[in-house]
Amino acid sequence: MLTSLEITGLRGFASKQTLTFSLPNGTPGSGLTVIVGANNAGKSTAIEALRAVAQRQGPSFTQGRRNQAAGDQVLIRAADADGNATVLKSVRPGSSETEYIMEHKGVDLSKLLVLPARRVFSPYFNRSVTTRDDYMANIGFPAIRTSTMDQFTYRLFAIEKNRAQFDQLLKRVVDPVPDWSIDQMDNGQYFLKIRKGSATHSSEGLGEGLVSLLFIVDALYDSKDGDTIAVDEPELSLHPALQQKLSDLLLEYSATRQIAVSTHSPHFAGLAALPNGATVARVHAVDEESRISQLSSATAKKIFGLMKNDNNPHVLGLAAQEIFFIEDRVILVEGQEDVVFFKKVQSSIEPLEGTFFGWGVGGAENMERIATVLKELGFSKVVGILDGNRAQLAQTLKENFPLFHFFSIPADDIRTKSPVPERPAVVGLLNDANNAIRPEYLEKTKQLLQKANVYLRG
Ligand SMILES: Nc1ncnc2c1ncn2[C@@H]1O[C@H](COP(=O)(O)OP(=O)(O)OP(=O)(O)O)[C@@H](O)[C@H]1O
Ligand SMILES: [Mg+2]
Structure with a gap:
C-alpha cells in the first residue's frame, strides 16, 4: 500500500510537498486520508498527481501543468x-x-x-466490457480537466451482470435505487434507460448527484482489501443527508482499503475516525505556492480520542468538524457563552478580523489541543482568548505556540454570575453510574418510542 506521495513542479506545487496516507488496520476510518483546503489551494492537483503516476504509459505533462518556479519540470514520487x-x-x-x-x-x-x-459520461455509447484493472489503468490523465469519462460506460456493462451486488451498495446511499437497464437504439448506440413509473428516460435525465455517485459506488462495489481509491470531491451535487451516508460507507470501506478524498464538506471529515488512524491533510497557499500541512495520525489519535465527551458533544460535532474548513485567522475561546458574548463585545469595541471557531474549544483545558491541530494543519494566525483566572495558562500557551497569540481577559469570566443555590437531586431516566436506562423505566420508554415510530412510518 501507498505510504506517501511527493509532488514537485505540478501546477501550484513549486517546492516538494509530501502527502502521507493512512494505512487500514481493520477499524473503520483507519485507511482514510482526507484532503481539505480553500478553493484553488491545490487539492485536485494532489489527486491528479496520484492519477498521473498510476498510468501505465507515462502521461504527458502539458505546458499548463508545469510550474515555472520549479524549473518547468514535474516530479511525482509514490512510495x-x-x-x-x-x-x-x-x-x-x-x-x-x-x-x-x-x-x-x-x-x-x-x-x-x-x-x-x-464524473460524467456521454449518454450514448458503444459496447465494450472492461475489467476493473483495465479501467483503473486507463482512467487516463486527459490534457483537459473537464473531459467526460467515457470509459465508465464500459463498466456499466459489467455492473449490469452484477446488479444485486451493485444495487445493495447504492441502496445504502440512495433508497430506493433508480430502476435502470442498458438498452440499445436502432442506430446501434447504447444508453442507460431509467424507468420512472410508466415513462423512461436516458442518463441525461438523471440528477448530477446520482451520476457522480454511480462512479463512486462502482469504484467501491468490486474493490478488494488493500486497494487504494481516491476521489476528488465525493460530495459534488449530493444532498447533505446523502453525503453523510456516502461518508459512512467510505468509513466502513476504509477499514480494509486506503480511501483518499479531497473535500469541502464537513460530512467527509468525521472526527470520530481520527482516533482510529484516519489522517487529515490541508493544502494551502504560502507565497503563491501550494503547501501540504498534515495532522499526524499520532496527534489525531491522542487529541480526538481524549475529546470524546458526552457533556460537550458539539466539540466533536459538525460545527467542530469545520476546524478543517475554516480559513486562517482563527479565534479560539473557551466555551459557547464566550462565543456568544465575546462576539458582541468585540463587535462593539474593536471588531476582530478573524473567525470564531465553532462553539469554543469546550473548556480552557482543550485550548492547547485545538491549537495543536491548527498548528499541524499549517494555520499561521490563531488568537486564543482565556478567562482572567487562566492568565497562567495563557502564558504557557504563548511559550508553546510562538506563532500564535494568546491572552486572558481582564475579568474572571465573560459573564457575571450569582452564586448557584444548591440543586436538589433529580432522578433521571438513566442511572448515574454508566448512563444506562433504569430498568423500571425500560418498558414505558420502549412503548413511547414505538408510538413515535408508528407515527413516523404512517
Ligand atoms: N502551471 C501552473 N503554474 C503555477 N500554478 C498553477 C499552474 N496551474 C495551476 N496552478 C495553480 O494551482 C491552483 C489550482 O489547484 P487545484 O485545482 O488543485 O485547486 P483545488 O484545491 O482543487 O481547488 P478547488 O477547491 O476550487 O477545486 C491555482 O492556485 C492555480 O493558480
Ligand atoms: Mg479541485
Missing part, C-alpha cells in the same frame, strides 16, 4: 512501506514527455483507482 518507490518525472525541463524510475521494486500501483471531480 510504499517497504522502501520501494515509483518516480514519474519530466525527461527534461520544458518538455511534456515523462519517464518512470523505479526505486527498488517500484510501488504496485495496479490497485489504485482515482476519480476526478468531474
